[in-house]
Amino acid sequence: MSSNAPDVSVVIGAYQAMPYLIRCLESVEAQTLGAGRLEIIAVDDGSTDGTGEYLDAFAARTAIDTRVVHQENSGGPSGPRNTGLGLARGRYVFFLDADDYFGEEALERMVAMGDRAGTDVVLGKVVGVNRGAAKSMWKQTVERADIYFSQVKFTLSAQKLFRRELLVRLGMSFDEKLKTGEDALFTLEAYLRGNGVSVVADYTCYYLVGREDGKHVTKSGSYELRFDSARALTGLIAEHVPPGPKRDALMVRPFVITLLPQFGPGFLKQSAAVRKRKMELAAPLMAQYWTRGLAGSLKVQERLRLICVAKGRPDLLMDILRFVKEGREPELVRGERPARLWLAYPHFREGPELPESAYQVRVTEWRNGRRIDPPVAAASSLVHRFVRKARRVLRAVRPAPPARRA
Structure with a gap:
C-alpha cells in the first residue's frame, strides 16, 4: 500500500x-x-x-x-x-x-x-x-x-x-x-x-x-428472496463453524431474523398456495440446521412456531398465530423437582406433535409486562445476589489493620 x-x-x-x-x-x-x-x-x-x-x-x-x-x-x-x-x-x-x-x-x-x-x-x-x-x-x-x-x-x-x-x-x-x-x-x-x-x-x-x-x-422484495438469504447465511455458518454450541448460537440470527418472520401473523392471511410454498422452502433448512441447542436458545413462541414448520404442520402453526394475534397471554405453569416453567400456548400437553419440552421457558420471557426468568437462571441470580451481600457484610465487619509502629 x-x-x-x-x-x-x-x-x-x-x-x-x-x-x-x-x-x-x-x-x-x-x-x-x-x-x-x-x-x-x-x-x-x-x-x-x-x-x-x-x-x-x-x-x-x-x-x-x-x-x-x-x-x-x-x-x-x-x-x-x-x-x-x-x-x-x-x-x-x-x-x-x-x-x-x-x-x-x-x-x-x-x-x-x-x-x-x-x-x-x-x-x-x-x-x-x-x-x-x-x-x-x-x-x-x-x-x-x-x-x-x-x-x-x-x-x-x-x-x-x-x-x-x-x-x-x-x-x-x-x-x-x-x-x-x-x-x-x-x-x-x-x-x-x-x-x-x-x-x-x-x-x-x-x-x-x-x-x-x-x-x-x-x-422491498418477495418472500422467496428472504429464503434465498436464509439459505446463504445458514450455509456460510455451516461452512465455517462446526456443529455445536457456537454454530447454534450463530444460527439464531438467520432463523429468528430472516426465517421466522415468514411464519408470523401475516401467514394467516396468505393463500393456501403461498403457505404451502413457504413450508416447502423452509423444510430443507429445518432438516439441516434445526437442533436442540438452537431450539433451547429461543423464546417459547419462537420455538413453537419453528417446530411447527419443522414438522410440516401449518395447522398447528396457525392455531398459535391466532392466539398471538388475538393478544392473548399464555398461562404460566410451574413444575417442581426439578423446578421448571412452561408457557401454555395452544396444544400444550395435548400430544406428541408439540411435546411439553417445546413450551418450557429456557430464556428470559415477558408476560403481562412482567419478566420471567428460567428457574436455573433465576436460582443462579439469587446465588450471585447472596454472595454479593455476604461480601458486603464481611467488608463491614472486617477488623481494621494494626497501626504501624513509628
Missing part, C-alpha cells in the same frame, strides 16, 4: 438519492478525521433524479479526494458497492448509504479503535431517524466482541468499518445474485474470517434514515 493512501475509503452507492444525498456528503466533509485522510468513491447507479449531477458538482468543489462513477442501474446495492470496493485505496473501507449520514467524530473514533485493537471490523453505534434501529449491541464499547454469544451477530448491515487488507486477501465482494440480505452475508463472512470485531458504543457514529417516500431497499 502506498504511503499516501488514505485511512478510509468511504464508498457511497447512490440511486435516486436526492435530497438525502446532500446531508450524507456534508457529514463526510464534517469528519474530524480530516479531508486528507479520506477519499470518497461515489457510484451513481443509473439515477434520473439529479443524483449523478450533484455528485459531479460535489467532487469538483470538495477538499476530499472524490471519484464519481456513473453506471447503468444494477438493480440493487451490491453492484455499486462492488464497484466502489474495487477502486478503494484506503486502509479501511466504510460503506455509507446515500440516505444516511455520519456523526462528526465517527470515522476518527472507529479508525482509532481498529488501530488500537488490531481488529478487522469496527461497529459504530447506530441510531434510527424516522425509523427503528437495533439497540442491544450498543450497551458498551468493547475492543474484541464475542461474535457467537454477544449481540453483534444481530447487526449485519454493511455500514461498518472494514479493514481493506482482509477484503482483498479473501477476495470478498457482495453477492450480486442475492437481492436481499447480501450485506448480512458479506458482514458475517468478515466476522467469521477476520481478526476480530470491535464495538464503539459511547458515541453515535451512524444515523440510519427512514425515507419519507418509503423506498428504503430493505422494505
Whole structure:
C-alpha cells in the first residue's frame, strides 16, 4: 500500500438519492478525521433524479479526494458497492448509504479503535431517524466482541468499518445474485474470517434514515428472496463453524431474523398456495440446521412456531398465530423437582406433535409486562445476589489493620 493512501475509503452507492444525498456528503466533509485522510468513491447507479449531477458538482468543489462513477442501474446495492470496493485505496473501507449520514467524530473514533485493537471490523453505534434501529449491541464499547454469544451477530448491515487488507486477501465482494440480505452475508463472512470485531458504543457514529417516500431497499422484495438469504447465511455458518454450541448460537440470527418472520401473523392471511410454498422452502433448512441447542436458545413462541414448520404442520402453526394475534397471554405453569416453567400456548400437553419440552421457558420471557426468568437462571441470580451481600457484610465487619509502629 502506498504511503499516501488514505485511512478510509468511504464508498457511497447512490440511486435516486436526492435530497438525502446532500446531508450524507456534508457529514463526510464534517469528519474530524480530516479531508486528507479520506477519499470518497461515489457510484451513481443509473439515477434520473439529479443524483449523478450533484455528485459531479460535489467532487469538483470538495477538499476530499472524490471519484464519481456513473453506471447503468444494477438493480440493487451490491453492484455499486462492488464497484466502489474495487477502486478503494484506503486502509479501511466504510460503506455509507446515500440516505444516511455520519456523526462528526465517527470515522476518527472507529479508525482509532481498529488501530488500537488490531481488529478487522469496527461497529459504530447506530441510531434510527424516522425509523427503528437495533439497540442491544450498543450497551458498551468493547475492543474484541464475542461474535457467537454477544449481540453483534444481530447487526449485519454493511455500514461498518472494514479493514481493506482482509477484503482483498479473501477476495470478498457482495453477492450480486442475492437481492436481499447480501450485506448480512458479506458482514458475517468478515466476522467469521477476520481478526476480530470491535464495538464503539459511547458515541453515535451512524444515523440510519427512514425515507419519507418509503423506498428504503430493505422494505422491498418477495418472500422467496428472504429464503434465498436464509439459505446463504445458514450455509456460510455451516461452512465455517462446526456443529455445536457456537454454530447454534450463530444460527439464531438467520432463523429468528430472516426465517421466522415468514411464519408470523401475516401467514394467516396468505393463500393456501403461498403457505404451502413457504413450508416447502423452509423444510430443507429445518432438516439441516434445526437442533436442540438452537431450539433451547429461543423464546417459547419462537420455538413453537419453528417446530411447527419443522414438522410440516401449518395447522398447528396457525392455531398459535391466532392466539398471538388475538393478544392473548399464555398461562404460566410451574413444575417442581426439578423446578421448571412452561408457557401454555395452544396444544400444550395435548400430544406428541408439540411435546411439553417445546413450551418450557429456557430464556428470559415477558408476560403481562412482567419478566420471567428460567428457574436455573433465576436460582443462579439469587446465588450471585447472596454472595454479593455476604461480601458486603464481611467488608463491614472486617477488623481494621494494626497501626504501624513509628
